[in-house]
Amino acid sequence: MEPQVFDSRDIGETEEFLSKAYAKMRIGADVKSPRTWISRQVMGSVSVDQLHLEYAMRYDVNPLGKVCLCAVESGSIAHQIAGQDEDVFGPGDTVLFAPPDLPYTGEIRRSRYDIVMFDAALLQQVAGTLPGRRAEPVRLVGSRPVSASAGRHLRRTLAYLRDDVLTDPELAAEPLVVSTAGQLLAASVLTALPTNADDAAAPGEARPQALRRATAFIDDHAHLPIGLDEIATAARVSPRALQYAFRRHLGTTPLGYLRQARLAHAHAELREADPGATTVTAVAARWGFFHPGRFAQLYRAAFGRAPGDTLHAPAAPRRG
Known part of the structure; x- marks a missing residue:
């Protein structure tokens, strides 16, 4: 021919x-x-x-x-x-x-x-x-x-x-x-190539299995320097298919979910930390936020207050 x-x-x-x-x-x-x-x-x-x-x-x-x-x-x-x-x-x-x-x-x-x-x-x-x-x-x-x-x-x-x-x-x-x-x-x-069959939820499941694997991996490894490729490998799908699944079912991206998970960990640490023994900057850096101003902006958007306010808030009284 x-x-x-x-x-x-x-x-x-x-x-x-x-x-x-x-x-x-x-x-x-x-x-x-x-x-x-x-x-x-x-x-x-x-x-x-x-x-x-x-x-x-x-x-x-x-x-x-x-x-x-x-x-x-x-x-x-x-x-x-x-x-x-x-x-x-x-x-x-x-x-x-x-x-x-x-x-x-x-x-x-x-x-x-x-x-x-x-x-x-x-x-x-x-x-x-x-x-x-x-x-x-x-x-x-x-x-x-x-x-x-x-x-x-x-x-x-x-x-x-x-x-x-x-x-x-x-x-x-x-x-x-x-x-x-x-x-x-x-x-x-x-x-x-990834298809709609790859990210489909099984009967009775709220989320696709690949998405569940990805979110579990993120939650367990948020303290480590992971990225999109590592998350996709853990989910056993391509990065593009994973991005599609996150947008479709969670309204965010894998890296957006990772950022929120790290913010949640930083929030929990700030609530429990001794203000005399640590700083907001140190906690932020431990969770991958190296720009204090950007961290403060993201934190306020997520929790409605400045991270310093959380660190210096009086400890909640113990029950019982």
Whole structure:
């Protein structure tokens, strides 16, 4: 199968080509003569594009209507899906670039990368064959794979389609191969990326198990220098899936929950501390707050008083 090759230094031509290949978009460049090289191969509902941009290209894209994956070889991509935080992808990253129903914006910074797209219906079709799958439609809820090994497997799948299947005209023309390759791609995506099934609560549970693991880990390790990656590892989901679960069920982020847990510990310590033996600054630092003014602001917002007032408040009389 001969690929379609696009090679241009005209930003208008590039915008027109990309709008036809993906979805209506607006782009911009940081140089006067930006070179864009694209090799596009299509097999049934699956398309595989190899792209090389010798400039920084800004983009604002309408929903694609398809599942879109990205594997970065060089350079970097600052990317933001509507309603989510910005993420930056670099060499070795294989990610969900965009779900079918959301627009996205960002900047591709002198990068070589692959874009693989396929119909969302194929995802539903393959999901329906998996044991234990819920009746509701499957949704991808995170951009990054759930583990490093899952990411490597997904990257190998994309490379197999690009380098082995699509480069063999006879193979790529066989209907059975086309169907099987598409199902392999969809199955790899469902295995590698977090879905709504991963953060769903079991019957009778108020919160997903991953969220319960995460909050328990935070509560038990708030005194240690933990971050998002450590929390996600303890919860056994990807950082992006964990952020989604916290926003959906608790209305905050994992690091926001960690901050509140540390504030609660600092509050308890200030209530019990001897004002003659410690200071607010010392207690704040023990719980990871190294800027006294910022700590005081957060403390007042959480407890309605200054931390010094808590430290110097008269001890409550003992009962009995």
